[in-house]
Amino acid sequence: MVSDLTQIDLPSRLFDELAGVAEGEPTLAVVTQASSSSQKNDLVTEVFAGPFAGRVREHGLTPLFCSADEAVLRATRFRAIMLVGETVEEILPLVTRLRSDSATVLTPILAALRRAAKPTYRLLSAGWSRYVDGVLEGEEAMWQPGPALQRLRQIDARQWPLQPIDDRFPEASRRQLLILRWMVTRELDALEPVRDPASPLAFSYAPFDLVSDPTADLDALTRLGLLKRVVVDRVCACPSCDDARLLFREVCAACRSTDVRRGDVVHHYACGHVQSEAFFRRGNGLVCPSCAQPLRHVGIDYERPATLLYCNGCGHAAAEGTTEARCLACGATPLAGDVRERSIHKYLITSEGTEAARSSLMPATPSEV
């Protein structure tokens, strides 16, 4: 194994340290986003100078500092990964990198944030913590790492009895086995969709939605009888790009302008002109902008058909507009009737699914759903 390591072009520090760690020694990869190596050394020294390093060793783990790429490359050498950063923003790219690679998608991950800052909305949103297995926040001195480290060891321990996945399996089968293994190692009875405005599905199936939409794999597992699905919601999907983040609103039926308002429309009986009341205003009175006659008595000269939708774009007034969606992903504007509906499911693992995760054998013939 050591000779194997020498063939890989890793930074010498990792090489030295990995070479110095016995093959079977349970190792915790410590990954930070810090750009310069002196910044990285400061961060790591500060975090591991205190009692924390002792707690890590109490849980039988040897900490080893490396980059996210190195953690992926040498994934089988690490029992767990700890991400250290100042804020959520700093560690999110690391979470994304590690959870989007099949080598580390199942590795127990602990995120340690030295400053407890709220994530900005446009990143992974508040749901980011579902992509890791534990979070420590705030001053290192305040961390209570015991339960988090214990959880990492438990997940790791559940992983070992599982049979290795056959390299000759098709890519899709290997992805599907990883989903079942995630559920078994995390002791999840169901993979639940969680509302997520940052996800194209509007729901996320952490951590399998970082690379692509995992529902094809989940539905394939359902056809094989390894998962059982239950509808929990329905979303509308863009007919152009399938994104579920659509903004529905009433627009002008004639020109599809969104500059419409309902209510204060005036209808002048004498000439039949219909327009927003603002166009009739002259001082305290009303004058028809079309025929220039003054309007005096409501019900005699004019009416206010409050139910009309008036378009400021083309001047069209009608009882009803039309409902159009704006796709927030691709910008398409399909009519509501052209939007496809799609069910959102939660997926329960069956006893056959648990067995498949353990044995790494997939049933050959799909059973009836």
Ligand SMILES: [Zn+2]
């Ligand atoms: Zn008029």
Ligand SMILES: [Zn+2]
């Ligand atoms: Zn219009």
Ligand SMILES: [Zn+2]
């Ligand atoms: Zn779209």
